[in-house]
Amino acid sequence: MMQKNLLAAALSISVAAAFAVPAAARTPAPAASPNEAATARHYAALIAGTPKTAELTLFFSQMPKGGDLHHHYSGAVYAETYVDFLEKRGFCVDKRSYTIVTDKAAIDADRAKPAAARTCLTTAEVYADDQTYRELLQRWSSKDFHNHGADQPPPDRQFFSTFGYFGPVADSGNFHDGLVELKERAVRENVAYIETMYKLAPFVANADFDAKAWQNAENDAALDVQLRGWMTALDQDAKFTANLADFVAAIDKEAAGIDDERFTMRYQLYVLRLLNPSQVFSSMVSAFKAAHRGGKIVGVNIVGQESRMVPMRDYTLHMKMFRFLKKVYPDVKVAMHAGELALGDVRPEDLQYHIDQALNIAGANRIGHGIDLAHETNAPALMKAMRAKDIPVEINLTSNAFISGIEGENHPVTLYRKYGVPYVISTDDAGVTRHTLSNEYVLFASRYKPSYAEIKKTAYDSIRYSFLDKDGKARLARQLDARFAKFEADMAALERSSAKR
Known part of the structure; x- marks a missing residue:
């Protein structure tokens, strides 16, 4: 056991030494201004103990982030925006599969049907149908993934599959x-x-x-x-x-x-x-x-x-x-x-x-x-x-x-x-x-x-x-x-x- 401990200590020292910065190469940090020092104190209070996440949100929302x-x-574009893009492109969403229909002949044929029989929804119709809209957001993003009990795919599959749903409006003229x-x-x-x-x-x-x-x-x-x-x-x-x-x-x-x-x-x-x-x-x-x-x-x-x-x-x-x-x-x-x-x-x-x-x-x-x-x-x-x-x-x-x-x-x-x-x-x-x-x-x-x-x-x-x-x-x-x-x-x-x- 002692040999193992000595070996571990030696390995730790050798790894640390490999990353050490020579004293001569260290550049002293410039002195903080009074406002910077006050900001640092305020921030330190927010992360002390149990982090104050609401206040941290306020802090970082205002902080310049480069x-x-x-x-x-x-x-990066939100699913709601992609729904808006449907109207701009003249596309619709199939409310059975939540996929985008881009074929004009298929869109025209669906619009010729009685309202009750139609399955391809415009932007306005998606917003008017709360069930479809909610389900669409869950398919096109991670919305509600962790706070509902419906059957759903593993998170990696959920994530990567979203691009297939909104792809036609992400890549078409918008x-x-x-x-x-x-x-x-x-x-x-x-x-x-x-x-x-x-x-x-x-x-x-x-x-x-x-x-x-x-x-x-x-x-x-x-x-x-x-x-x-x-x-x-x-x-x-x-x-x-x-x-x-x-x-x-x-x-x-x-x-x-x-x-x-x-x-x-x-x-x-x-x-x-x-x-x-x-x-x-x-x-x-x-x-x-x-x-x-x-x-x-x-x-x-x-x-x-x-x-x-x-x-x-x-x-x-x-x-x-x-x-x-x-x-x-x-x-x-x-x-x-x-x-x-x-x-x-x-x-x-x-x-x-x-x-x-x-x-x-x-x-x-x-x-x-x-x-x-x-x-x-x-x-x-x-x-x-x-x-x-x-x-x-x-x-x-x-x-x-x-x-x-x-x-x-x-x-x-x-x-x-x-x-x-x-x-x-x-x-x-x-x-x-x-x-x-x-x-x-x-x-x-x-x-x-x-x-x-x-x-x-x-x-x-x-x-x-x-x-x-x-x-x-x-x-x-x-x-x-x-x-x-x-x-x-x-x-x-x-x-x-x-x-x-």
């Missing part, structure tokens, strides 16, 4: 209106910047490429030759080039007027990991080319439920595709969904390498979720590397709790914080799981009780680790300075008012 860096456009809603909500919530995963980058299918990619998956040299050959072919494909140009032009048009002196939005293109290798790689090529051009497209991501068969089978292959394109376009930033897995989702050995490969093969600039960290074979070295290379993890507390059941002390944010890995607080799909960035800060503060200084640093880090250019980061940091000065003055006044009572 940016939201892990944000899906289609999952993008600008959705962006306007997200901007207005962000401004009301004191969020200055969103970096949203906006659209699936264009792709093409090639069955021969698929067969060869699976064959070459373990042969890096052969795979690189194959990838370079098809990338060259795509470069010379006039139709592919024209489609990509139209795609980027459409994003510029939809994004027009979103940025102003209060708010900035930038866009990541994403690749869907559920597709075949040719579709994934050609989509990556599109995304990297678009991001390389500059402008409002600032990065590339990969999305889709990580635990499904195809993403698990092709995970390493996808990371090698990213590695190849990062060499071709080293300036392009990559944020990677990696390690969004919990014990039991997959075989234990499949929890041991996803973050590792995202960092060390794909060259990710940020890690999204990263919740399987404690199971990764190389976890201590990964955390040390992320700290040394200044690679942050995007923390999504509501999403991780709902989809994967990972929360509280079981969430690896405890590890990331303990070993100095940079992190940001983000929302993921706030429309589906029905929350806000303010609420994510409430959860973070009430569960883990960070200091006000750490909270404030987290807000600034959401700008620092964005994929904005240097000037954009500097501009938003200056705005954040002014917003925090006002916020802290307000909180100091509130503390004085409270002390008089």
Whole structure:
């Protein structure tokens, strides 16, 4: 027993030493202003003992939060808005299946029926039928999932199935209106910047490429030759080039007027990991080319439920595709969904390498979720590397709790914080799981009780680790300075008012 204790102590010391910061490298924090000190005291009182969550909600609703860096456009728009979009597109909802009908002939045929026989409801009819409306919200989001007793699917299936319901109106001509809603909500919530995963980058299918990619998956040299050959072919494909140009032009048009002196939005293109290798790689090529051009497209991501068969089978292959394109376009930033897995989702050995490969093969600039960290074979070295290379993890507390059941002390944010890995607080799909960035800060503060200084640093880090250019980061940091000065003055006044009572 003594040997085990000594071994454990030695291991603890060696891990701690690996993460230690030399005294000479430590930068003393600047002295707090009186208003900042008063705000820190007020905040400390809110998290002391049993956290005062109502007051924390008030606090964080008013606090400037910088940016939201892990944000899906289609999952951020609320289901109620998608119901409104039905009318704009001339679509309807089948009240038997809660799916959207887009076929005009089918819609016209249904509208020709007597009112009692009709099954496809317009926006107004959905709102008028409370039973249908309530059920629709439960299918199209997580509404009421934990407070009613009806039969329902597992939470991960519930979450990912919502996109199939509202997809036709999320992706059909409503993008600008959705962006306007997200901007207005962000401004009301004191969020200055969103970096949203906006659209699936264009792709093409090639069955021969698929067969060869699976064959070459373990042969890096052969795979690189194959990838370079098809990338060259795509470069010379006039139709592919024209489609990509139209795609980027459409994003510029939809994004027009979103940025102003209060708010900035930038866009990541994403690749869907559920597709075949040719579709994934050609989509990556599109995304990297678009991001390389500059402008409002600032990065590339990969999305889709990580635990499904195809993403698990092709995970390493996808990371090698990213590695190849990062060499071709080293300036392009990559944020990677990696390690969004919990014990039991997959075989234990499949929890041991996803973050590792995202960092060390794909060259990710940020890690999204990263919740399987404690199971990764190389976890201590990964955390040390992320700290040394200044690679942050995007923390999504509501999403991780709902989809994967990972929360509280079981969430690896405890590890990331303990070993100095940079992190940001983000929302993921706030429309589906029905929350806000303010609420994510409430959860973070009430569960883990960070200091006000750490909270404030987290807000600034959401700008620092964005994929904005240097000037954009500097501009938003200056705005954040002014917003925090006002916020802290307000909180100091509130503390004085409270002390008089």
